[in-house]
Amino acid sequence: MTCACTKLRSFTTLAAITITLIFAWKLLRAPQEQPRRPRRRVAPSPSNTSSRSRPGALTSTDACSSSADSRAQEAINQLFQPLTLEQLVRHKxxxxxxxxxxxxxxxxxxxxxxxLQNHVTVRPSVLEVLIEIAKFCDVYLMERILDDESGEKVLSALSEAGLFTNSGLIKDKVLFCSTENGRTSFVRQLEPDWHIDTSPEIVHQLAVSSSKQWHSEN
Incomplete structure (x- = not known):
């Protein structure tokens, strides 16, 4: 009887030690959690508080949207802006x-x-356009005259109008001839990109050439 009780106590003690060791082993293997720090509540800034309290205040998203709309409207305005004289001349x-x-x-x-034997008058309405053309084009002016005095009057009128000082036009590029065929010959020799004329006959004669014709009505 004594022997049986002694064995029972020994078995109970061994079981208790075993359970304790198993519990301790599991406890040591479990990942140690970092202690959680309490979250600090950020107090609202005066600007945020004021923007929420004011119904008319813009948020950052509203400001970005407004800026994008302004840029889009500016681009549209530039697109439909009237063309300058330089742009019109270049396009034409x-x-x-x-x-x-x-x-x-x-x-x-x-x-x-x-x-031309009596008087020469430069059209004020074409001065600005001609000066603009002469800024980026090699311009030649030509006409049929009846005498040398007419040619001198033409050059004098063009000079007084400022065509030889405010543009790239020079007197050597003002050509005179005694016949209509002479003007046609000038155009064919110069081979311009554009020829401007009021005579349908001249335009028809030059139609076979490579230059573009521009018939100007009186």
Whole structure:
């Protein structure tokens, strides 16, 4: 009996020690959790508080949206902005580099060589356009005259109008001839990108050439 009790106590003690060791082993293997720090509540800044309290205040998202709308509206305004004279001239001439033009009925008020013997009047409405063309094109002016005095009057009128000082136009590029065929010959020799004329006959004769024709009505 004594022997049995002793064995029972020994078995109970061994079981208790075994359970204790198993519990301790599991406890040691379990990952140690870092102690959680309490979250600090951020107090609202005065700017945030004021923006929430004011119904008309813009948030950052609203400000970005407003800025994008402004840029879009600015781009639209630039797109539909009226073209400048320089842009219109460049567009009309298709970036041509040489332009020939008759004087009578286009640059001058007069329409016949006979009128040039008495007076020469430069059209004020074409001055700015001609100066703009001469800035980026090689411009030649030409006309049929009846005498040398008419040619001198034309050069004097063009000079007084400022065409030889405010543009790239020079007197050597103002050509005179005694016949209509002479003007046609000038154009064919110069081979311009554009020729401006008031005579349908001249335009028809030059239609076979490579230059573009521009018929100007009086």
């Amino acid at each position: 001439l298709s970036e041509g580099r040489r332009v020939t033009c008759r004087l009578l009925g286009v640059i001058l008020e007069e329409t016949t060589p006979e009128e």
